[in-house]
Amino acid sequence: MSAVVLYAASGLVAPAPEAVRSGVVVALAAVGVARDAGLVRFPLPQNARQVPREVLTANVARGSLQFGFELGTGVRTYVSSTVPYVLAAALLLSTPDFLTAVLTGTGFGLGRALTPLARFASRAGEAWDTTLRRSLRTVTIGGGLAAAAALALLVFMTG
Amino acid sequence: MTRPYPASARRGLTHPLAPLLVLAAGAVALALAGWAVAAWAVLGGLAGFTLSGSV
Numbered sequence: 001m002s003a004v005v006l007y008a009a010s011g012l013v014a015p016a017p018e019a020v021r022s023g024v025v026v027a028l029a030a031v032g033v034a035r036d037a038g039l040v041r042f043p044l045p046q047n048a049r050q051v052p053r054e055v056l057t058a059n060v061a062r063g064s065l066q067f068g069f070e071l072g073t074g075v076r077t078y079v080s081s082t083v084p085y086v087l088a089a090a091l092l093l094s095t096p097d098f099l100t101a102v103l104t105g106t107g108f109g110l111g112r113a114l115t116p117l118a119r120f121a122s123r124a125g126e127a128w129d130t131t132l133r134r135s136l137r138t139v140t141i142g143g144g145l146a147a148a149a150a151l152a153l154l155v156f157m158t159g
Numbered sequence: 160m161t162r163p164y165p166a167s168a169r170r171g172l173t174h175p176l177a178p179l180l181v182l183a184a185g186a187v188a189l190a191l192a193g194w195a196v197a198a199w200a201v202l203g204g205l206a207g208f209t210l211s212g213s214v
Contacts, residue, residue: 081209087202100196104203111207114178122173132175132211139179143209146183150202153190 021093022155028089029148032082036140044085081140083147084108090151178208 034040079085087108091101115132122128171177182205189198 079210081206083206083209087206096199100199103196103200107200107203108207109203111178111182111204112210114204114208115175115211118173118175118178122169128173128175135175136211138176139211140209142176142179142183143205146179146186147202147205147209150186150190150198150205153187154195154198154202157190157193 021095025090025093025155026148026152029086029144029151032086033141033144033148035082036144044079044082080136081143083140083143086144086147086151090155094155175211179205182208 031040035042091104119125119128182201186198186201186205189201
């Protein structure tokens with residue numbers, strides 16, 4: 001949903017030179033990595049609150065949908081990585097076609113689901129949680145670096 | 160009692176870093192290959208996965 005909104009808004013920046021927009025995308029990706037590595041500090045917009053447990057206990061089916069919606073769209077969540085913001089800016093500035101925007105958003109949702117899926121598949125939730133906590137810094141910084149590399153290739157090689 | 164982490168192929172395949180490796184390599188490889196739409200989709204997945212620490 002957010003990707004479609006960004007697609008619609010990207011028309012507003014289309015008049016800006018492509019080289020400038022591409023440079024900004026790569027620069028933002030680099031700054032994002034620096035932030036996740038703790039080299040620079042600045043706040044990012046977020047509603048830093050957890051979805052209340054009561055949402056799930058009042059009605060399991062509806063609560064699960066509400067929980068997933070609020071968590072997935074960031075209505076109430078702690079955002080632990082800069083990469084989603086970088087991706088949003090890249091979608092806005094690179095003016096992709098509608099299909100690309102939709103698939104990017106779909107990919108985001110699927111990526112978000114990989115964490116609970118991997119935990120479930122491990123059949124060792126608590127141990128997996130411990131391993132995840134130890135791996136989070138690698139996930140955010142490694143993900144940021146890979147995203148920066150991929151974005152640089154996408155905006156400068158494919159146009 | 161905490162169940163020990165299974166020492167098996169399952170451990171490797173479900174390690175928290177496994178999706179990172181696949182998505183990171185996939186996004187870069189697809190971008191290099193010029194498959195832009197697929198690269199953006201995988202990039203979306205990578206961005207979503209980096210929120211693993213968000214609740």
